[in-house]
Amino acid sequence: MIEQNTQIIFNKKIAPGTFLMGLRSAEIVIQARPGQFVMIRVGPNTDPLLRRPFSICGTRGDDLFLILYKVVGKGTAIMSNAVKGEKLSVVGPLGRGFELPEPGRKSIFVSGGIGVAPLVFLAQAVKSNLLFIAGYRSANEIVPMEQVGLNLTDISIATDDGTAGHPGFVTELLASHLTESAEGHLKIFTCGPLPMLKRVAALTIERDIPCQVSLEATMACGLGACQGCAVRASKDGNKTYYHVCQDGPVFDVHTIDWESL
Amino acid sequence: MSEPDLKVRIGPLELKNPVLTASGTFGYGQEFSELIDLNELGGIVVKGLSLKPRAGNPPPRIVETPCGMLNAIGLANIGLENFLKEKLPRLQRLNTAVIVNIYGHSIDEYGAVAAGLKGVEGISAIEVNISCPNVDKGGMTFGTDPDISAQVTEKVLENTDKPVIVKLSPNVTDITVIAKAVEKAGAHAVSLINTLTGMAIDIETRVPKLANISGGLSGPAIRPVAVYMVCQVARSVKIPVIGVGGIMDYRNALEFLMAGASAVQVGTANFVDPRVSIKVIEGLRKFCKDQGITKIEEITGSLKVE
Structure with a gap:
């Protein structure tokens, strides 16, 4: 996990309201596993204040990672106006990703x-x-x-x-x-x-x-510090809540209390 | 010019610099250890600790607001025993002040948590959160009543060998009354402000945005309120004041110092920029150098008022 000012290599609309952004970071590319996410600060201002979590949508070559996002609010609207060459502060990669399927399955x-x-x-x-x-x-x-x-x-x-x-x-x-x-x-x-x-x-x-x-959740830190992204655990385990940022965002289907959601 | 002296004294406690991380915004420090050198900090105030583990409130627990956020985490924490076993060993290896924030739901519980930390090495001080509900008094917040605030302070002091900082709630008519009460009870310092109680509503569903209905507002939105309260309290008590509330950079930290704080805590900003506390320290050092200030302590209370 690192915090880095990453350069936007492209930020293009690929469907109405949907954008694909490529950001340069060899360090994030080498660490990233499918299912992990990054926290992006959309600009230097304090409104919106918090970073936004985005799943990593893939990597290209050895220094480009992709973010696929839909404009849904203030933060993503600002992101959609960012242009090639601008830099965005990224923290990541974060969380637990997918476990790859066993061969033959x-x-x-x-x-x-x-x-x-x-x-x-x-x-x-x-x-x-x-x-x-x-x-x-x-x-x-x-x-x-x-x-x-x-x-x-x-x-x-x-x-x-x-x-x-x-x-x-x-x-x-x-x-x-x-x-x-x-x-x-x-x-x-x-x-x-x-x-x-x-x-x-x-x-x-x-x-x-x-x-x-x-799973998706509103997050403040993405690091497990704020405990804002709680999701209720199923009765199987010994925990009441998991934190999407650290215990997830990828969960085994049995570990979540689906009734609570 | 030589390096400015950033050391500050908070009663019996000496900090290498005046920048602490605020409770609840920095976990147990380890969450940030890949991103910053924790030893550079003036200190870490760890997540609020209760006697028994607490799962916390149902989600949604947080909501963003203009230049701030509301949280209703519900003081979720691992409890005293797990803290000592799982979190403390790592904290003990750090070369920075470790301040343990404690809370209870009865005056006796405050005493019990303090007693559990008595004699434990590697804990520099106790910070007492009095902004939580008192189950013995129908859920009224301890920190809104000067007598009860004093009783909590006395109880913690009876059960600890460490300096005691009382963290004050801003949700009161006159914060200086509470500050004076805990000073009289023997507190070594006060920190302020805790979050301001607030609420946000989803107008489509007409449902509160937090499952807990209300939450604590933090972030730059509350900073002017915090600076003013620090200024008021610093003029009302003789014990040191730690300023907290919406600090995003060293300029904001300087406002608190000038208003009368001896140190500051950086809170919500840790979520926005996990390296912010280090940047605040660097900024303060540069400010002192540029202004020819040899000791940062000189800035405390240097506010000029006609």
Whole structure:
């Protein structure tokens, strides 16, 4: 983990309201593991005050890492106006990433919206025996995979409004792949909005399929100091809360109390 | 010109420089050890410690506000026993002041936590958080009543061999009344301010943004309030004052020193820039050099008022 002023190499709009930013840091690239995140300070001012957490969306070469983000508030709006050559202070890489699937096991990646970001990085590491199911609200939100450096043969799209791919939820597509014959050989990796994650959790827990979930939380520090990003733990363990920044952001599906979310 | 002397005295406690990290914003120090040299700090005030472990409040626990943040962590911590076993050994190896922030839900619990730290090596002082609810008095905050604040102070002093700093709540009518009460009770120093109680509402859902409904406001938004209260308290008591509240850089730290603080704590800024405390120290050193100040202690209370 380091704190560094990293240079913006590019910051381009790849879908309406969705941006891909490339930042230069050989130190972060060498340390980064799929599922980890960085805390970015969007500027020198105190409003907005706090850093913003972003999953690492991949690396290019030995000194460029990618951030995929959607403009949702003040911080991301400022980021979207940043131009090549400007510098942003980054702390990272942070948190616990994904555990790679064992050889021979088929991976299914399930993303919702901007939740594709950490799974793109993971796909770069997993490469084969992988099905990527990406859900979006509408066709115009689709993140073009080739733009984020991914050339996948096996990718399915679902849109809530039916404007592209499967008309309906991404979890319906997932359910169609969870056939009895496949169950013992699958591993699910997922990131996206909470209702989607809860559905994925229910589907995988009832079928006893291993599943890793990347959670999002409001964070102040990202370092485990503020304890602001608490998420309720399932009754299995001896903890009441986990901290998304340190115990996660990637969790085994069984460790989270989904009822509380 | 030779290097300025940054040492300050907080009663019986000597600090190598006047910059401490505030409780609850710096964990147990180790969270930041990959990013800064902790030994450069004037000291670390560790996360608030209670007798038994506390899980804390349900999420959401934090929300950003203009130039600040509200938090309702709920004083989550690992408890006295785990602190001594798991966190203290690393802190003992540091060459900086380690100040343990303690709290309780009854006056006896304050005494018990202090007693548990008695005689323990590597702890430079105790900071007493009196901004938490008193279960014996229907949840009223200890620190809003001068008599109860004094009783807590006395109880901690009876049970400790270390200097005692009482951290004052700003959520009172007149903070100098509380400051004088804890001074009379024997406190070696006061630190102020703790967070200001606040609230934020999601207007779409009409639900409070924090699960706890209210929370403590911190960050640069509260700094002018903190500077004023430090100024008032420094003029009301003879014991040293530690200034806390929204310090983002050395200029902000200087305001507190000039208002009468002998040292400062950097809090929320640690989240924004994990290296900020070191930058504040460097900034203060340079300011002293540029101004020909040989001892930083000279700045304390140097405010000019007609």
